[in-house]
Amino acid sequence: MATRPQHTKRVVRVALFIALKNIQRGSLAVKMVTVSILLLTFLNLTVVGGLLNGITEDIGVKIKSSLFGDVVIQPSKEYSYIQNPGEVINNLESNTDIAAYSERLLAGTIVESGYKEVSGSAIPRRVGASVAGVSVDHEDKTTDISKKVIAGRFLTESDWNSIVLGSTLVEGYTKKGATGGDTTLGHVLVGEKVRVRFSNGVAREFTVVGIVSTKSSVVDQRAYIQYKELRQILDLSENKYSEIAIVAKVPAAAGYLAEFLGGNVENERNDVKTLNEAIPSGVSDVKVAFTLIGNIVAAIAVLVGLVTVFVIIFVNASSRRRYLGILKAQGIDPAALILSYVLQALFYTIIGIALGMAVLFGFLQGYFAEHPLSLPMADGSLLLDSAYLSVRVAILLVSTLISAFVPAWFIIRQNTLNAILGR
Amino acid sequence: MIKVKNVTKDFSNGTVVTHVLRGVDLEIPDGQFVAIVGPSGAGKSTLMYQMSLLDTPSSGAIFVDEKEISALDDTAAIQYRLENFGFVFQDYALIPELTALENVTLLGLMQGVDYEVVKKEATSILASFNLGNQVDHLPSQLSGGEQQRVSVARAIIKKPKILFADEPTASLDSDMSAQVMKVFLELNKKGQTIVMVTHEEEYAMMADRIVRVKDGKVTDDRMLKRDTQDFAL
Numbered sequence: 001m002a003t004r005p006q007h008t009k010r011v012v013r014v015a016l017f018i019a020l021k022n023i024q025r026g027s028l029a030v031k032m033v034t035v036s037i038l039l040l041t042f043l044n045l046t047v048v049g050g051l052l053n054g055i056t057e058d059i060g061v062k063i064k065s066s067l068f069g070d071v072v073i074q075p076s077k078e079y080s081y082i083q084n085p086g087e088v089i090n091n092l093e094s095n096t097d098i099a100a101y102s103e104r105l106l107a108g109t110i111v112e113s114g115y116k117e118v119s120g121s122a123i124p125r126r127v128g129a130s131v132a133g134v135s136v137d138h139e140d141k142t143t144d145i146s147k148k149v150i151a152g153r154f155l156t157e158s159d160w161n162s163i164v165l166g167s168t169l170v171e172g173y174t175k176k177g178a179t180g181g182d183t184t185l186g187h188v189l190v191g192e193k194v195r196v197r198f199s200n201g202v203a204r205e206f207t208v209v210g211i212v213s214t215k216s217s218v219v220d221q222r223a224y225i226q227y228k229e230l231r232q233i234l235d236l237s238e239n240k241y242s243e244i245a246i247v248a249k250v251p252a253a254a255g256y257l258a259e260f261l262g263g264n265v266e267n268e269r270n271d272v273k274t275l276n277e278a279i280p281s282g283v284s285d286v287k288v289a290f291t292l293i294g295n296i297v298a299a300i301a302v303l304v305g306l307v308t309v310f311v312i313i314f315v316n317a318s319s320r321r322r323y324l325g326i327l328k329a330q331g332i333d334p335a336a337l338i339l340s341y342v343l344q345a346l347f348y349t350i351i352g353i354a355l356g357m358a359v360l361f362g363f364l365q366g367y368f369a370e371h372p373l374s375l376p377m378a379d380g381s382l383l384l385d386s387a388y389l390s391v392r393v394a395i396l397l398v399s400t401l402i403s404a405f406v407p408a409w410f411i412i413r414q415n416t417l418n419a420i421l422g423r
Numbered sequence: 424m425i426k427v428k429n430v431t432k433d434f435s436n437g438t439v440v441t442h443v444l445r446g447v448d449l450e451i452p453d454g455q456f457v458a459i460v461g462p463s464g465a466g467k468s469t470l471m472y473q474m475s476l477l478d479t480p481s482s483g484a485i486f487v488d489e490k491e492i493s494a495l496d497d498t499a500a501i502q503y504r505l506e507n508f509g510f511v512f513q514d515y516a517l518i519p520e521l522t523a524l525e526n527v528t529l530l531g532l533m534q535g536v537d538y539e540v541v542k543k544e545a546t547s548i549l550a551s552f553n554l555g556n557q558v559d560h561l562p563s564q565l566s567g568g569e570q571q572r573v574s575v576a577r578a579i580i581k582k583p584k585i586l587f588a589d590e591p592t593a594s595l596d597s598d599m600s601a602q603v604m605k606v607f608l609e610l611n612k613k614g615q616t617i618v619m620v621t622h623e624e625e626y627a628m629m630a631d632r633i634v635r636v637k638d639g640k641v642t643d644d645r646m647l648k649r650d651t652q653d654f655a656l
Contacts, residue, residue: 002535006535009535010532010533010534010535013532014529014532014533017525017529017532018518018521018529021518021520021521021525022520024520025520025521025561026520322514322516323516323517323518325516326510326512326514326516327516327518327529328501329475329477329504329510329512330504330505330509330510330530330577330578331501331502331504331505331506331508331530331533331534331581332505332529332530332533333501333533334501336533416477417472417477417478420477420512420514
């Protein structure tokens with residue numbers, strides 16, 4: 001009589017023997033269909049989620065590179081401007097962990113276009129926009145806005161009465177529907193004039209020198225002028241800032257930098273946030289929604305794969321019920337027969353995953369890097385990190401194991417004599 | 424020695440109870456070739472299933488070498504069958520993806536015999552069954568008679584105490600049936616206990632002993648005088 005470990009070893013040996021021979025000599029058509037379905041299941045499981053991850057990642061990247069950097073200082077809710085601006089800037093200047101920063105002054109405005117052609121009761125095209133006063137040199141070092149100009153140019157230090165418009169404020173530079181039809185300034189060309197009405201009653205005419213498109217909605221809905229010009233328009237007697245975007249020398253240490261800056265005395269009444277904390281809630285909601293969609297698609301993919309493997313094993317085991325019964329009668333442990341099915345399913349799943357990896361890394365990742373999905377808010381490339389893939393691989397392997405085990409167990413556990421006699 | 428003591432088997436189909444075996448007593452000494460015969464529905468196969476632990480009697484007991492095997496649970500019964508019984512069925516039930524040799528080695532592997540040892544043994548048995556040239560053939564490449572001989576080889580590779588055969592020639596033509604019966608006779612000559620259920624009188628007559636079953640009872644039990652030469656196999 002064999003001991004338990006000896007018996008287990010025999011069961012595994014017999015299961016491996018049957019599985020190996022079935023894999024070697026089983027129907028090629030069935031093998032190809034099984035592997036193809038598992039390959040498609042794996043791609044379904046990874047590609048859609050990977051693209052959605054790529055999109056959400058790109059949304060964050062664009063907000064970082066065009067708006068907030070790694071850390072952003074904003075006024076607390078009860079203040080309109082950052083408190084202790086002088087000390088804040090002095091400390092940023094002297095902080096060796098900071099690569100660059102851009103201090104901005106924001107003002108809520110109404111921007112008008114086409115007002116020169118309007119007569120009688122007609123009204124010009126008007127759009128509400130936040131005008132950002134920027135120090136061109138600092139902005140250049142901190143963000144990539146100046147590189148995202150799609151018409152004309154960005155501001156220079158010597159510009160005055162010049163404005164750069166975000167692409168969603170004008171028609172023709174952004175996909176239709178990105179903003180509402182009449183909420184844009186219409187077709188405004190570089191060199192044309194727009195009028196900006198500030199909340200203090202000042203209305204000033206600016207020449208459009210450029211249109212910027214970063215795909216970051218906050219940036220593309222703003223208009224940009226010189227900081228000193230905006231300060232003058234708002235009649236501020238001293239430097240005031242609405243936000244300061246900071247780029248850390250070591251982006252991975254941004255959390256520590258934000259914590260350090262937030263702990264400084266001058267920032268007691270300011271909010272110091274990391275990029276993730278500062279990301280607008282709408283964008284966070286999009287990320288959550290995309291993750292959810294990715295998971296739903298993955299769940300459906302797993303279900304399809306699971307049902308397919310289940311059906312293949314069920315049909316195979318059902319059609320061999322008599323053989324299986326006779327093998328059981330001869331003394332083959334049912335566990336060995338069940339395990340042989342599970343091993344076969346795992347083998348085909350591993351092949352499907354391996355082929356899927358080859359398709360992902362040999363073709364799809366490169367393809368989407370070259371041709372990202374161009375969406376209004378971001379560019380979607382395939383983001384496949386090892387943790388994401390490991391979880392997907394584990395899910396598929398476990399699902400396959402279950403979907404092979406259940407039908408095999410269901411058929412093989414049946415009464416041996418009934419199986420032999422086909423009852 | 425296998426002993427069947429007052430075994431009954433009832434099948435219930437809702438309110439209708441069918442008494443398939445009605446108190447069967449039987450003793451089969453080691454090395455005997457017994458043919459159980461009877462008309463269809465007599466209970467001959469059911470008797471074999473009780474004796475071979477494929478089914479559990481409604482009452483009564485089965486003993487092998489004084490051990491009551493009818494009391495074994497399912498797991499113990501599988502292990503007991505593996506170590507003590509061999510089976511040949513009307514349906515050869517060879518695994519289609521395994522060669523003749525691999526089909527035979529499978530049970531040896533389950534018994535924990537080293538692969539090379541069991542392979543050598545299987546090759547030798549198949550050669551003795553005139554299947555030496557077909558060891559690497561898949562079942563689909565073998566005739567019915569050859570497949571049945573492979574299934575006999577599979578049953579005896581583990582050196583069972585008792586070889587049970589349930590209508591082993593029912594699917595075969597007379598030539599192939601004769602080949603299988605020859606194998607049985609040769610095995611029995613070497614001391615193998617064989618219990619064969621058949622409805623074919625001519626093959627039953629080749630056994631040492633013939634047990635006739637009718638309506639769930641043994642109606643006749645007699646020893647036969649046989650000589651292999653007489654059957655012109």
